[in-house]
Amino acid sequence: MLKQTDKVAGVSEGVGDLLQRLVADGKSYAQAEVAYYKTLGSEKVGALKAPLVFGVVALLFAHAAFLAGCALVWVALAQVMNAALAGLLTVVILGGLAGIFGYLAYSRLPLPKEPAK
Template identity: 55%
Template sequence: MLKRTETVKGEPEGIGDLVHRLVEDAKAYARAEVGYLKAIGTEKANALKAPVILGLLAILFAHAAFLVLIATIFVGLASLMSDALAGVVTLVICLAAAGGLGYLAYAKATKGLEDAK
């Protein structure tokens, strides 16, 4: 480690003094940059709090609406057939929709990966 040397009046600063000052200036600059980036990050996080909360609430209500749709399908089928059979048919409809969406996601993912090559 370089040690700071004292200079006599009138003499130019030594290499040790210059390197020490350079290191201290670099540390101060790095601290200022980190503080600046923290301030920007905090500001952006505070700006996004409300939209994220509202988005999560929207997802929650969309999920509730989906469950109501499933219940409506079940009730509609239950009026035409027995409850157990209506439950099985509703399950098959939901699994078919999930399988179709999963297949589409897989197909698009593989196509996207092939296009990225």
């Protein structure tokens, strides 16, 4: 906090005293700013904690559903052909889908432009 300048026997503070007080005031201001941003950040993190947990759980269940779908494809193919061949065909189908989605993701990446010569 700023202090009121005191005059002792008609003599004002020296430049060194003023600079020392200025540095102390700057330190306290900086500490107050850091405390403010820590509080603000912890409030934001606290507000996002529950949605993040629910999002991760939702991703785990989506992954489980995807694996069940993969097993379903294999079981469906195993009923019309040999189980080993159905497994191989399932891997090829799912690998092809992964390749298509990977290519689509790659093709939509923003590529850096070459600098003009």
